[in-house]
Amino acid sequence: EAQVTQNPRYLITVTGKKLTVTCSQNMNHEYMSWYRQDPGLGLRQIYYSMNVEVTDKGDVPEGYKVSRKEKRNFPLILESPSPNQTSLYFCASSEYPRHPQETQYFGPGTRLLVL
Amino acid sequence: KQEVTQIPAALSVPEGENLVLNCSFTDSAIYNLQWFRQDPGKGLTSLLLIQSSQREQTSGRLNASLDKSSGRSTLYIAASQPGDSATYLCAVKGPGANSKLTFGKGITLSVRP
Numbered sequence: 001e002a003q004v005t006q007n008p009r010y011l012i013t014v015t016g017k018k019l020t021v022t023c024s025q026n027m028n029h030e031y032m033s034w035y036r037q038d039p040g041l042g043l044r045q046i047y048y049s050m051n052v053e054v055t056d057k058g059d060v061p062e063g064y065k066v067s068r069k070e071k072r073n074f075p076l077i078l079e080s081p082s083p084n085q086t087s088l089y090f091c092a093s094s095e096y097p098r099h100p101q102e103t104q105y106f107g108p109g110t111r112l113l114v115l
Numbered sequence: 116k117q118e119v120t121q122i123p124a125a126l127s128v129p130e131g132e133n134l135v136l137n138c139s140f141t142d143s144a145i146y147n148l149q150w151f152r153q154d155p156g157k158g159l160t161s162l163l164l165i166q167s168s169q170r171e172q173t174s175g176r177l178n179a180s181l182d183k184s185s186g187r188s189t190l191y192i193a194a195s196q197p198g199d200s201a202t203y204l205c206a207v208k209g210p211g212a213n214s215k216l217t218f219g220k221g222i223t224l225s226v227r228p
Contacts, residue, residue: 031214033214033215035216040220041220042119042204042218042219042220042221043204043206043216043218044218045215045216048214048215058215059215090158090159092216094214099146102147103149103161103164104161104216105161106151106158106159106160107158108157108158109156109157109158111156
């Protein structure tokens, strides 16, 4: 089954404790992206990757890092989480991101609480 | 900067009613517009995608229209059912290199039995 998976689905942590949220897709997609969803703000792009070893900032990259060493994986790293990073995080992927007909496939989301 | 607006934020209707959800965007230079459904605590499911060159798309009881020049889209749901209760998000894809989707804040729909 074609899918985007994220782990963990739920995470409670404390301020300053480094964490990684994994994202994996099995569709051989070149493009991958991370979004965060907050009440009243909607979904906003954090980082994106056009291909292996090619990453760039989205609208809200502060406090986050990403890497793209393999095509299928795009982990989101919070090196020193803070309470304002409490949010619902979504990973997405697509095959031809600039094609007008192309949709993005979303993972199930990771709910993060930083105390 | 692209902005996507969905009003109202919440809507409650009785079962069986036909309804229209509205979406507006400020920059008409888009590749496509998508409507997503999000159930509480869940991910996003793509419902319909309209390319910038198209006027509408249909899937079952759903019909989405696009008027790019006026910056508007509507999602029409026919004969609504309690199972349609969810948050509906509108998103536009711009021509930028990052291929990001710019989302509206969503409309939370409740269909009463």
